[in-house]
Amino acid sequence: MKQLQQTTLLVHLFGNKGSDVLKYDDFARFTQNLQEEVLDMEFQQYAKGLATISEEDFARILLRYTNLSEASIDEYLDRVRDRIVEAKGITFDDFKGFFLFLNHMDDFTLMMRLYNLSDQPISKGDFRKAVCICGGEEISPSVIDAVYTIFDVDGDGQLSTDEFISIMKSRLKRGLRSHLVKDEHGWIKFRNCVRHEMRVKRSGM
Numbered sequence: 219m220k221q222l223q224q225t226t227l228l229v230h231l232f233g234n235k236g237s238d239v240l241k242y243d244d245f246a247r248f249t250q251n252l253q254e255e256v257l258d259m260e261f262q263q264y265a266k267g268l269a270t271i272s273e274e275d276f277a278r279i280l281l282r283y284t285n286l287s288e289a290s291i292d293e294y295l296d297r298v299r300d301r302i303v304e305a306k307g308i309t310f311d312d313f314k315g316f317f318l319f320l321n322h323m324d325d326f327t328l329m330m331r332l333y334n335l336s337d338q339p340i341s342k343g344d345f346r347k348a349v350c351i352c353g354g355e356e357i358s359p360s361v362i363d364a365v366y367t368i369f370d371v372d373g374d375g376q377l378s379t380d381e382f383i384s385i386m387k388s389r390l391k392r393g394l395r396s397h398l399v400k401d402e403h404g405w406i407k408f409r410n411c412v413r414h415e416m417r418v419k420r421s422g423m
Contacts, residue, residue: 257317261310270307273364274298285388294368301367306360316361319353320386326352330379339376342366
């Protein structure tokens with residue numbers, strides 16, 4: 219029987235001999251920390267040491283790694299530039315909270331279908347409640363305003379939920395893989411994250 223190659227990730231998850239039992243809580247904590255590392259990379263790329271990023275940069279990150287063409291993304295960004303009168307900026311905590319919510323898009327999709335049955339547009343307050351219920355995260359008004367600006371197709375102040383859900387699901391399918399493959403520093407940070415998690419786990423033994 220061919221012996222498995224001892225990689226850092228394998229050792230971290232299954233021990234030196236590869237025979238440890240991987241507990242759900244340990245794996246969930248590892249994947250969340252990994253995702254937060256990737257989000258921090260994306261945020262810092264545009265923040266450049268500042269505490270916030272602009273709404274336009276938020277839109278650029280949100281639409282990156284989706285199935286949209288470059289021309290379509292430019293149209294969305296033009297929409298943000300035209301409609302944002304006074305930029306408020308988005309902090310990393312708000313940024314992270316929103317992107318962690320995207321892990322719960324199936325639950326959010328179901329909730330939006332229930333809203334659509336009432337044939338009523340979803341208000342910003344309703345959207346914020348839905349995000350909190352599905353993802354457990356309180357999203358700031360500045361993020362909600364930015365999302366509505368990006369996905370308000372006809373400028374009537376209402377969110378185009380079908381478009382939002384479709385584009386966000388495409389991002390979830392492509393996002394992590396595309397980011398790590400295209401960014402050599404992403405692989406380095408991924409490796410460092412794994413090593414950090416391994417040290418934490420060993421120190422707790």
